[in-house]
Amino acid sequence: MTTPAAAPLPAIPTQTADGAGVVLLVEDDAGDALLVEEYLQDTALTVSLTWVQTFGEARGYLAGRTPDCVLLDLHLPDASGTAAVQSMQRLCPDAAVIVLTGLDETRSGIEAVAAGAQDYLPKGRVTPELLERAIRYALHRKNTERATARLRENELRAQENARLERGLLPAPLLRSTDVLTSTCYLPGRKNALLGGDFLDIVQTPDGLLHAVIGDVSGHGPDAAALGVCLRITWRSLILGGHRDTELLGIMEQVLVAERSTPEMFATCAILTLDRARHRATVTLAGHDEPLLIPLSGAARPVEARHGIALGMLPGHGSWHPTHCTLPPRATLLMHTDGLVEGHTVGSDRHRLGTDGLLRIIEAGRHLSPPDLIDHLTGTARSLDAGRHTDDLAVLVLSWNR
Secondary structure: OOOOOOEEOOOEOOOOOOOOEEEEEEOOOHHHHHHHHHHHHOOOOOEEEEEEOOHHHHHHHHOOOOOOEEEEEOEEOOEEHHHHHHHHHHHOOOOEEEEEEOOOOHHHHHHHHHOOOOEEEEHHHOOHHHHHHHHHHHHHHHHHHHHHHHHHHHHHHHHHHHHHHHHHOOOOEOOOOOOEEEEEEEOOOOOOOOOOEEEEEEEOOOOOEEEEEEEEOOOOHHHHHHHHHHHHHHHHHHHOOOOHHHHHHHHHHHHHHHOOOOOOOEEEEEEEEEOOOOEEEEEEEOOOOOEEEEOOOOOEEOOOOOOOOEOOOOOOOOOOOEEEEOOOOEEEEEEOHHHOOOEOOOOOOOEOHHHHHHHHHHHHOOOOHHHHHHHHHHHHHHHHOOOOOOOEEEEEEEEOO
8 A cells, every 4th residue: 555644534523422533544454554555445434544654754743733633553664663652642642552562562652652752562463443442441551641640730830839829928027925916817819828918017116016908999809919019018118117097108109100900099098006105197098997896895996087098099199097095904916807798697687787796796805816806707707608708807906914
């Protein structure tokens, strides 16, 4: 039989719809190639068969083409053995490869499979049934390999993303234990570790303790990336000596430069606690007030003037630091709106709100900061029953001694 190199043989008809598709036969012996064609004609496969006689011709055919299956002779004029199998895999990694061996070359066939081929067939023992079964099984194995590789790739990417997100979460920078601190971060995105909310705590050499909590508009990776950027900006500015309105102005400039769309904005509350003087300075940019939980008496919002959210009117923001006196022993709680915007039991219209949160606080005011946070987030989420999926962040500062 004489067939031009890389010439397609006639499509072999079939009565089934799950055939093998495009098959490339790389075989230098014309007689063996004719036998393969005849065997395929006797199978139930739908095959468009192309025959080439050398590995070089196969390389030319595969430029821009990807067959479903390659039948590869292990003894070609320009390639042989496992090296031929590995070279074929590099040329068309998505194709199933079946090697054709001599009768006494079982070891060579096994080595070819170990090198990545899906199966091997001794030429002298091939029958139409055996060839059909080998092609079907090879295709199934190759599909399984590809699915497993994609799954593994996705798992590795997920692990890398988790490590990255974990590394972007803040580690409080504290110099003393006079004030107990505790934080909680619960992103709304499924399987995420990081959302658009951000928080941080830093104690400067002068003994003052600084805290920030904020919420970037929107959801997803863009909001999370911008939240991280704002948190790191805040920490750098605090350590560099910037405070209050000046600090918020620089944060807004960074937000405008880094946001992915002009509509993105961020709310935040910044607080400076002077534990020795029982004083705090609170500056709000479109954010809820911190909640003061005294040792005795009802919990209440700290009275502080509100300012516009960052990025709403770039360059025209107005913020007002509020100075307040604090009890000698008390707790301050800062939170994002994910804690209060969830629904209450039995209602899709009524939100928990600050009043509802204050009632939950009263039921757990005797708890330590970490336990108080668990109590608040657990109760709020239980009341909401999964109807609200916003990010949630809570920061607690407590000085009870």
